[in-house]
Amino acid sequence: EAGVTQFPSHSVIEKGQTVTLRCDPISGHDNLYWYRRVMGKEIKFLLHFVKESKQDESGMPNNRFLAERTGGTYSTLKVQPAELEDSGVYFCASSRGGLAGQYFGPGTRLTVT
C-alpha cells in the first residue's frame, strides 16, 4: 500500500505570507494527525482528525493555523499569516485506530524568512 505523502517537501516563504501544507494518509486510515518539530526540539502534537472531524486540536499554537480534512480523506494545514517562529518540519501521520501504530509522512520543511 502507498504510504503517507506530504506536499510540498520544502517551502520557503516570507513573513506575512500564507502557506498550505497537504497530507494524503494511507487509504482506509480514519485517524490523521499533524505534528511539528521546531529547531531540533521534540516533535509536538498539533491536532487529530477522526475521519473529517477534529478530535483534538489542543496542540494548535494559535488561530493563524487552520486544519481541514474534507471528506475524511486528505488534509490541509494552512498558516496565515506566517511568522518566523512557524519555521520547522511539519509531519503528518495516519492510523487505523487509536493505539495502532501511526505511519508518518516524510514531512514538510517550512522556512519563514
Add this chain to the structure above:
Amino acid sequence: GDSVTQMEGPVTLSEEAFLTINCTYTATGYPSLFWYVQYPGEGLQLLLKATKADDKGSNKGFEATYRKETTSFHLEKGSVQVSDSAVYFCALTNAGGTSYGKLTFGQGTILTVHP
C-alpha cells in the same frame, strides 16, 4: 501532562559497538511506549513498541523493555551498523488522554555509526 525525556545526543559509535539510548517518561494511566527512527531524508518509521509493563519490543536487532517501576523504555542494540545511523525518538501514547492515540515525543537522539 505527559512527557518523555531522552538522553542527550549526539551519540557516536564505531561499528559493532553496543548501543543504549535512555528514555524515561511521565504519564498518568497506562501508556503505550514506542521507539521511532528517522533515517536521513525519510519520514519517521515505527521501530518497536510495548503496550504494557514488562513487555519487550524488538525489531531489526533493537529491543526495549517497558519498565513501569522505573518509568523507563531504554533502547538497546548489541552490535550497531553504519546503516543504523539515524535520529531515534522515544514516544508514548496514553489511552487516558484527551486524544486517543496522540503521541508525545522525546527530543530525539542523533546516532552516528562509523565504520
